[in-house]
Amino acid sequence: MPERRDFIxxxxxxxxxxxxxxxxxxxxxxxxDDQETPIVVQLVNLxxxxxATQRNLTPPVPDxxxxxxxxxxxxxxxxxxxxxxxxxxxxxxxxxxxDTAQLPKPPLAKPDINPQPSQDLQKQQQDLAFNxxxxxxxxxxxxxxxxxxxxxxxQQSSQPVAPLGAQxxxxxxxxxxxxxxxxxxxxxxxxxxxxxxxEFRVTMNPDGTVQNAVQLNPERNNDPFFLAAADSARRxxxxxxxxxxxxxPEKYNQWQTFTITFDPKDIS
Amino acid sequence: MIRQTVLFRAxxxxxxxxxxxxxxxxxxxxxxxxxxxxxxAPMPIAIPVFGSQDSKTAQNxxxxxxxxxxxxxxxxxxxxxxxxAFVDRDAASHIPPRYGxxxxxxxQALITGSVATDSDGKLEIEFRLWDVFAETxxxxxxxxxxxxxxxxxxxxxxxxxxxxxxxxxGYFDTRIVYIAESGPLDHRIKRxxxxxQDGANHKYLTDGNALVLTPRFxxxxxxxxxxxxxxxxxxxxxxxxxxxxxxVLGDFPGMTFAPRFSPDGNKVIMSTTVGAASEIYTLDLRxxxxxxxxxxxxxxxxxxxxxxxxxxxxxxxRGGSQQVYVMNADGSNIHRISFGDGRYGTPVxxxxxxxxxxxxxxxxxxxxxxxxxxxxxxxxxxxxxxxEGPTWAPNGRVLMFFRQTPAxxxxxxxxxxxxxxxxxxxxxxxxxxxxxEASDPxxxxxxx
Numbered sequence: 001m002p003e004r005r006d007f008i009x010x011x012x013x014x015x016x017x018x019x020x021x022x023x024x025x026x027x028x029x030x031x032x033d034d035q036e037t038p039i040v041v042q043l044v045n046l047x048x049x050x051x052a053t054q055r056n057l058t059p060p061v062p063d064x065x066x067x068x069x070x071x072x073x074x075x076x077x078x079x080x081x082x083x084x085x086x087x088x089x090x091x092x093x094x095x096x097x098x099d100t101a102q103l104p105k106p107p108l109a110k111p112d113i114n115p116q117p118s119q120d121l122q123k124q125q126q127d128l129a130f131n132x133x134x135x136x137x138x139x140x141x142x143x144x145x146x147x148x149x150x151x152x153x154x155q156q157s158s159q160p161v162a163p164l165g166a167q168x169x170x171x172x173x174x175x176x177x178x179x180x181x182x183x184x185x186x187x188x189x190x191x192x193x194x195x196x197x198x199e200f201r202v203t204m205n206p207d208g209t210v211q212n213a214v215q216l217n218p219e220r221n222n223d224p225f226f227l228a229a230a231d232s233a234r235r236x237x238x239x240x241x242x243x244x245x246x247x248x249p250e251k252y253n254q255w256q257t258f259t260i261t262f263d264p265k266d267i268s
Numbered sequence: 269m270i271r272q273t274v275l276f277r278a279x280x281x282x283x284x285x286x287x288x289x290x291x292x293x294x295x296x297x298x299x300x301x302x303x304x305x306x307x308x309a310p311m312p313i314a315i316p317v318f319g320s321q322d323s324k325t326a327q328n329x330x331x332x333x334x335x336x337x338x339x340x341x342x343x344x345x346x347x348x349x350x351x352x353a354f355v356d357r358d359a360a361s362h363i364p365p366r367y368g369x370x371x372x373x374x375x376q377a378l379i380t381g382s383v384a385t386d387s388d389g390k391l392e393i394e395f396r397l398w399d400v401f402a403e404t405x406x407x408x409x410x411x412x413x414x415x416x417x418x419x420x421x422x423x424x425x426x427x428x429x430x431x432x433x434x435x436x437x438g439y440f441d442t443r444i445v446y447i448a449e450s451g452p453l454d455h456r457i458k459r460x461x462x463x464x465q466d467g468a469n470h471k472y473l474t475d476g477n478a479l480v481l482t483p484r485f486x487x488x489x490x491x492x493x494x495x496x497x498x499x500x501x502x503x504x505x506x507x508x509x510x511x512x513x514x515x516v517l518g519d520f521p522g523m524t525f526a527p528r529f530s531p532d533g534n535k536v537i538m539s540t541t542v543g544a545a546s547e548i549y550t551l552d553l554r555x556x557x558x559x560x561x562x563x564x565x566x567x568x569x570x571x572x573x574x575x576x577x578x579x580x581x582x583x584x585x586r587g588g589s590q591q592v593y594v595m596n597a598d599g600s601n602i603h604r605i606s607f608g609d610g611r612y613g614t615p616v617x618x619x620x621x622x623x624x625x626x627x628x629x630x631x632x633x634x635x636x637x638x639x640x641x642x643x644x645x646x647x648x649x650x651x652x653x654x655x656e657g658p659t660w661a662p663n664g665r666v667l668m669f670f671r672q673t674p675a676x677x678x679x680x681x682x683x684x685x686x687x688x689x690x691x692x693x694x695x696x697x698x699x700x701x702x703x704x705e706a707s708d709p710x711x712x713x714x715x716x
Contacts (some may be wrong), residue, residue, distance in 0.1 A: 168299060177301055185376075186306035225435030231399060231406070235376050236306075238401035258299035264306065 168247075168254050175246050184236035186264045196229035199261045202237060206252050208244025213237040216259065233262040308693070310347035311433065313340060314375035317351070318395070319360030319382035328391060328418050329383040335422035336379070338466060339440040340429065342689075343666075344696030349375055363396070370400045377406075379429060390414055393421050397429050407432045419468060420715075427714070439661035440465060443712045444668070445483045445492050448472060449685060449705035453675070458707075460494060460507065465711075467701045473507060474514075482526060482657075483507075485712040487533040492710075493517065495525050504538050506553075518551045518558055526570050531577045537561075539569040548582055548599075561599035573597070574617045574641070581605075581615040581624055581641070592626055594641060605643030614657060617641070619713075620664035623692075627656050636669050638692070649694045659711045665692050668700065670707040 199216040213234055221227040236242065237260070247255045315337050318329035340346040355369040356362060359380050370378050381395030394410035409428055411421050420441060427438025448461040460473040460480050473492075474480055481502075483494035492507040496514075504517045504527040518524060522541035529536055534553055539546045548561045548571045562568040566586035573580055581594050592606040592615045606612040610630025617624050621641075628635040628648065634655045637648040654672040661668070668689045676682030685707045687700040700709070 173299070173301060177303060180301070180303050181305040182307065184303060184306035185309055185311055223435070224431065228433055228435035231402070231433070233303075235399065235401045236303075239376070240371055240401075241374060255299055258301060260301040260303060262303045262306075265304065 168251055172248060172251075179242060179245055180236055180260070183239045183242035184262060185232050196226055197261055197263045197265075198226070198230035198233045199259060200233065200237060201257060201259050203257050204245070204247070204252075204255055206249060206256075208247050208249070210237055210243060210245070229262070229264070236262070308695075310345055311376050312349055312374050313346045313377045313379065314349045314354065314359075314370055314373065314400075315340075315379045316354055316356070316359035318380070318393075321384045325383045325385060325391070328393075328415075329381075332381075332383065332393065332418055332422045332425075335419055335466070335468075336426050336429075339423060339426035342466070342698060343430065344691050344698075345430075345434060346377075349373060364403070364405070365398055365400075367398075367400055367403050370398075375400050377429075377433060379425075381425075386412065391418060391421070393418070393425075395425050395428075397432055419464070423465070436665060437663045437714065439663050439666060439711075439714070441715050442662060443469075443485075443489065443715065444687070444700070444709050445473075445485060445712070446670075446687060446702070446709040447480060447483065447707045448702065449707060450476075452679075453683060460492070461702075461706075462492075462509070463702070470703060473509070473512070482708050482710075484528045484710045486529045487531060487713055489712045489715055491529075491533075493527040493529060493536050495527065504536065506536070517553075518549075518556070520549075520558070522546075524549075528572050530573050531575055537571045537573065537580065539571065548580070561595070562602070568593075570614045572615055572617050575619050575621045579617075579641070581617055583613050583615060592624070592639075592643075605641070606639065606646075607643060608646055616658050616660060618660050618664040619662050622664070625658040625660065625667055627658065636667065636690070638667075647694070649690050649692075650688075650697055655688075657708050659709050661689075661711050662713045666690070667692070668709045668711055670709060672707070 197217075198220075200213045201216055202213045203211040205211050215221075215230055215234070218230075221230055315333055317333050320326040320329040337348040341348050353373045355372055356366050359365060359378070360382055363380070365378055365380060376399075378398040378400055379395055380398070381393065384392045386392050390412050391414070392410065392412050394408070396408040397406045398404070399406050407428060409425070411424065413421055423440040423442075426440040430436065430438035430440070442465045443462055444465055445460065445462045448459045449456055450459075451457045456479075457476040458479050458481070459476040460483055461470065462473055463470040474496075478496050478498035480497075481495040483492045485492060490509055492509065494505055494507065495502050496505045497503075498505070498514075499516075502523045502525055504524040505514050506517050507514050517527070517536055517538075518540075520540045524538050524540045527536050527538040530550070535550045536553060537548065537550045540549055545565045546567045546569050547563060548568050550559045550561065551557070552559075561571075561580070562582075562584075564584070564586050566584050567590075568582055568584045568586070571580050571582040578597055579594055580597055581592060583590055584593050585591075586593075587604060590611040590613055591604050592612045593602055593604050595602040605624075606626070608628070608630075610628050613627045613629070615624050615626045618638075623638045624641055625636065625638050628637055633651050634653065635648045635651040636655050636658050637646060639646040649667065650669075652671050653674050655669055656672075658667045658669045660666070666689050668687060670685055670687050672683065672685045674683060685705045687702060687706045687709050688697055689700055690697040700706075
């Protein structure tokens with residue numbers, strides 16, 4: 001008899017253990033479910049108060065040693081136009097054709113006039129255009145930020161996140177969206193504009209300024225239209241006139257990085 | 269028994285623990301934002317005077333920047349910033365630029381450059397285009413040319429900047445041929461004239477003895493085909509810009525009109541009258557052989573090739589009213605594409621192939637519009653008492669046309685005819701300044 005009871009206990013317990021695995025394991029390793037919890041909007045109103053007390057947030061990121069100069073990188077852009085121009089140059093208006101013949105030379109801008117970058121330059125040349133881009137961008141914004149805060153404070157994580165209201169509300173996201181839209185000069189009239197959808201991962205400083213914006217689909221930049229669209233989107237993100245982004249400081253950990261897609265399909 | 273209870277409780281506790289552990293890592297997806305709206309506004313661009321060697325090149329530098337700046341401004345896509353606002357007054361000597369100085373005046377792009385003369389006395393002109401916010405050089409080029417060519421280099425630089433910032437080829441290094449008109453309305457003198465796209469280097473090609481109409485550029489930009497009354501009846505002529513030579517095209521019994529080159533430049537397509545009707549012909553410029561493409565009792569005219577040469581758009585009244593039709597280059601598969609109100613004329617295929625520009629007459633008003641080659645997406649860009657003769661910029665983004673205003677009295681006072689450009693978006697209509705009255709413009713391809 002006792003064996004039977006033992007057996008039942010054992011079976012039940014095993015069952016429970018298995019069940020608990022089934023229930024908990026998947027979510028243990030799968031943290032990427034997107035869970036939008038826009039419901040808590042009202043609580044968000046507490047934000048401003050929190051903001052007042054938490055004002056000590058310091059945006060900075062340790063200044064990187066890099067000289068930053070990212071100077072004239074003459075080589076990286078040996079564009080096509082010159083070659084085209086270098087082609088046969090028939091006579092323009094009136095000037096003697098023979099003169100025009102020597103017209104545009106293919107060259108790129110003169111070599112580096114400033115010595116400093118030599119080291120960087122080498123590196124850049126090796127890198128793919130894409131990597132060079134990332135690096136430039138990353139190195140970039142720093143000087144600006146550092147100037148603001150000579151008295152840098154340790155920029156520890158902002159604060160423990162309240163479980164409720166910690167998610168960005170839809171209206172908060174809309175606010176930022178509108179802010180960026182005002183700064184985005186769209187490629188109006190471009191052919192197939194609806195396909196020009198550059199995407200970026202943006203890293204933010206706690207004060208709402210953009211630390212850097214890295215393009216996520218740079219492989220499409222060999223299309224000059226896409227490249228131009230990506231540049232215009234990046235300008236929208238980096239435009240100082242459009243910063244800081246109006247994001248609730250107390251939710252910094254929610255928007256410390258975010259991805260953003262620019263899609264002109266609704267425009268032209 | 270007790271042991272069992274303890275075990276049971278322990279297991280329950282374990283269960284609870286693991287459950288709460290799993291829940292203590294809330295799922296958090298990275299924030300994503302979709303931006304689908306933006307501004308259509310000209311981009312602020314700073315173009316400080318290029319650096320120079322001496323007073324002579326200083327003049328060149330200032331002239332070049334002026335032409336470059338005017339080109340970009342006229343496109344409607346850029347807004348050159350007033351140099352008085354510049355913080356960095358010596359921009360030419362700062363490479364890389366002082367980005368902060370340009371950010372403060374909200375310049376999104378910056379063009380710096382320099383002008384020098386080499387040992388042969390030739391101009392060495394170089395420029396760099398910078399993205400002020402991203403702090404990168406977008407492009408940089410250098411040109412060597414004769415003194416006389418500084419203006420063309422300015423246009424070439426404007427094209428390079430336009431191309432890098434929009435992705436689209438530029439259209440500044442181009443020319444316009446048009447009909448220069450003068451004299452009273454009943455004794456109008458019409459001359460063939462040519463000028464740069466910005467109105468500079470204006471020159472008359474014919475003397476005005478014979479009436480001329482509808483000039484069109486060859487793809488090489490070295491020849492013009494047009495209609496002239498030189499021998500009494502209207503005939504299609506060919507004009508060589510370099511030699512000034514003119515010749516009649518073809519040996520047709522009736523009058524010939526509405527000529528245009530094929531995209532490869534080897535043929536001219538035109539209309540010729542056959543009795544009360546008119547038909548479309550092509551004339552091979554090498555063999556001088558004519559080929560008839562249409563054959564109806566209707567008026568088929570204003571033919572224009574698609575940029576790939578595979579199709580032809582034209583207008584015809586074969587259906588009762590004047591409408592736009594498309595056919596294959598061999599004359600087969602004729603089908604009507606315009607179905608809106610009113611009459612349609614002078615269809616012109618865009619150099620990038622995606623649109624056909626046309627003139628429309630509806631309710632006594634003239635319109636310039638565009639539609640897709642299948643007839644869909646008709647959009648009217650501008651209108652007036654008389655707007656006619658659309659011609660595409662080589663990049664297919666801008667149209668030029670002429671606009672006439674009616675006379676205010678019987679003697680013809682107040683009437684005028686001027687050239688205008690308008691962006692494909694329907695914005696940015698600008699007058700193209702000509703020395704006198706003007707009509708029938710034709711935009712050249714980019715000068716090779």
